[in-house]
Amino acid sequence: MNRRGIIKDAEGGRPARATALHAFALAAAIAMGTASAEGSGSLDYSGVGWVQYGQVGKSTDTLPNNYNGNPMQNSGAQISVNAKINDRVSGSVGLGVYEGHALAGQIASGGRVAISASPYIAAANFTYLLGDKDHPLFQATGGLFHYNYDGNIKDLGLYLLRGSVYPGFLTSGFETADVVPLANVLGLWLRNDAGRFRSDVILNCETQLKPYFDLSLAYIGRARIAESFSIGFGVNLYRLIPSDGKTSHDPFNATFEKTDAEATNEYHREFIYVDTAGNKRDTTFFGFDGTKVMADFEFDIKPLLGLGGIFGQEDLKLYGEAALLGLDFDKAHKAIYGGPAQRMPIMAGFNFPALGYLDHLSLEVEWYGAKFRDDTWRMEPDIFRAESPIPFDYPDETPGTIRTYHRDDVKWVLHAARTIQGHFKISGQVANDHFRPFGIANTVPTYEVATSTPKDWYWMAKIAYFF
Numbered sequence: 424m425n426r427r428g429i430i431k432d433a434e435g436g437r438p439a440r441a442t443a444l445h446a447f448a449l450a451a452a453i454a455m456g457t458a459s460a461e462g463s464g465s466l467d468y469s470g471v472g473w474v475q476y477g478q479v480g481k482s483t484d485t486l487p488n489n490y491n492g493n494p495m496q497n498s499g500a501q502i503s504v505n506a507k508i509n510d511r512v513s514g515s516v517g518l519g520v521y522e523g524h525a526l527a528g529q530i531a532s533g534g535r536v537a538i539s540a541s542p543y544i545a546a547a548n549f550t551y552l553l554g555d556k557d558h559p560l561f562q563a564t565g566g567l568f569h570y571n572y573d574g575n576i577k578d579l580g581l582y583l584l585r586g587s588v589y590p591g592f593l594t595s596g597f598e599t600a601d602v603v604p605l606a607n608v609l610g611l612w613l614r615n616d617a618g619r620f621r622s623d624v625i626l627n628c629e630t631q632l633k634p635y636f637d638l639s640l641a642y643i644g645r646a647r648i649a650e651s652f653s654i655g656f657g658v659n660l661y662r663l664i665p666s667d668g669k670t671s672h673d674p675f676n677a678t679f680e681k682t683d684a685e686a687t688n689e690y691h692r693e694f695i696y697v698d699t700a701g702n703k704r705d706t707t708f709f710g711f712d713g714t715k716v717m718a719d720f721e722f723d724i725k726p727l728l729g730l731g732g733i734f735g736q737e738d739l740k741l742y743g744e745a746a747l748l749g750l751d752f753d754k755a756h757k758a759i760y761g762g763p764a765q766r767m768p769i770m771a772g773f774n775f776p777a778l779g780y781l782d783h784l785s786l787e788v789e790w791y792g793a794k795f796r797d798d799t800w801r802m803e804p805d806i807f808r809a810e811s812p813i814p815f816d817y818p819d820e821t822p823g824t825i826r827t828y829h830r831d832d833v834k835w836v837l838h839a840a841r842t843i844q845g846h847f848k849i850s851g852q853v854a855n856d857h858f859r860p861f862g863i864a865n866t867v868p869t870y871e872v873a874t875s876t877p878k879d880w881y882w883m884a885k886i887a888y889f890f
Contacts, residue, residue: 470502477883497523517545526860564612575742577838582746588713589812591748595857597883619647636666650726655719662712696755707755719744737783743771761794789834796828799870851884
C-alpha cells in the first residue's frame with residue numbers, strides 16, 4: 424500500500440493542502456473586498472485571544488516518555504472577516520497564530536521543548552442559502568469551515584467524524600477545534616432543515632490522520648421528537664476515495680511489507696493477516712477505509728417539568744453517543760480489531776445544576792473496549808515502514824502473539840465554563856481522556872495518550888477574550 428503522507432506542490436515544496444487553502448483564502452478575500460467596495464455587501468469582524476495553562480497530574484504506562492508533573496502552556500489569537508455578499512451568498516476568511524511548548528518526555532528538557540509559533544487558517548469558506556433567508560430550506564458551505572453535529576459535547580464523543588476506523592483510535596482533548604468554533608473540516612457541507620428534522624451531508628478531505636487527503640462521505644440526521652428530547656444518527660463512508668487513486672486494499676508491496684520468510688510473527692506484517700488454520704494460507708489485505716455508524720441523543724428535563732427560574736439553559740441536560748467503528752467482521756478483522764463490542768465507543772454526559780454561576784458544569788464518561796493500546800504510532804510512517812492500519816503491539820511484538828490492552832477502556836472529563844459580560848470566558852477541565860501531547864523524546868515525536876490507566880489525570884484552564 425504505497426500511500427504516502429503530505430503531497431508536495433510542484434514549485435515551492437509546500438504541502439498542497441496549505442497552497443490550496445492559501446489560494447482559496449486569497450480569492451475569498453478579494454471577493455469580499457470587491458463586494459464591500461461596490462456597496463452590495465457588508466463586512467463584520469470577529470476575533471479571539473487566549474492564554475492557557477495546565478499540568479499532567481499523573482501519567483503511567485507510557486512508552487519511552489515520562490509526563491508526570493509536566494506543565495502545559497500555550498496562547499494564541501485569531502481574527503476573521505465575515506462578508507455578506509448578498510442575501511444568498513456569504514463568506515468568511517480567518518487567520519490565527521498558536522504559540523506554546525509541546526510536552527516532552529525527558530527530564531533533561533525540563534518537561535518542555537522550545538517554544539514555537541504556528542500560523543493557521545481559522546476559516547476560508549463560502550455559504551449559499553436557498554429559500555427563506557431567515558429560515559433557509561437548503562444551505563451549501565464549501566472550503567475550510569467548522570462543523571459539529573452535537574453541540575452538547577465538551578470533550579469526548581463525536582465519533583462519526585473524529586478518529587479512524589482501522590484501527591479505531593479515538594480523538595479528544597481540552598477544547599479542540601471540534602468543540603470550539605474553529606475550522607475542522609476541509610470540503611463541502613450540504614444542509615436541509617425541515618423544522619423538526621435536519622439532514623447534513625459532509626464531504627471531508629482528511630487532513631488530521633495519515634494518509635492525508637482521502638475523501639470521506641458522511642450523512643448526519645437529527646430529529647426533534649419533543650421540546651425535551653432529540654435523537655441523531657449518521658453513517659460515514661470513511662476514506663471512500665483514496666487520494667492516490669488506488670484502492671485501500673492494495674496487493675503485496677515488497678517495499679514496505681515483510682516477506683513470508685521475514686514475518687516470523689504474522690502481526691509483524693504492515694497490512695496483511697494470514698490464516699494458516701487447516702494447512703492453508705488465506706491472506707487478507709487491510710486498508711484504512713471502512714464504515715462508521717453513530718447514534719446520539721439529548722434529553723432536557725426542564726421543559727418536561729416546567730423548570731426555569733434559577734436553572735440555566737444547559738442545566739440538567741443528559742446526552743450521549745454510541746458508534747460502531749468498522750462493519751467488517753470476517754475472521755481476519757475480528758482477529759485484529761475484535762468483535763462489535765470491542766469496536767463500539769459509548770459516552771454519556773450530564774450537566775449539573777450551575778444555577779447561573781457557570782455556563783455549564785459537565786461530567787462526561789466513556790467506555791471503549793478496544794483490544795489494542797490507544798497509540799497511533801503505526802499510523803506514522805518512517806524509513807522502515809509505511810503507515811499501517813494494524814495496531815501497535817505493546818510493549819513488544821513477541822513472535823506468535825498479539826497483546827490485548829484494556830487499561831484505557833474508561834475515560835472521564837469534568838468541564839466547566841463561565842462567560843463574563845459577553846466577551847470574557849474562563850474555562851477549565853480535569854480529565855483522563857485521549858489527549859496526545861505530541862512531545863519530543865529522543866527527537867522522535869510521540870503519539871501515545873498521556874493518560875493511559877484509570878489513575879491518570881491532567882488539568883487545563885483557559886481565559887479568553889472574544890468579540
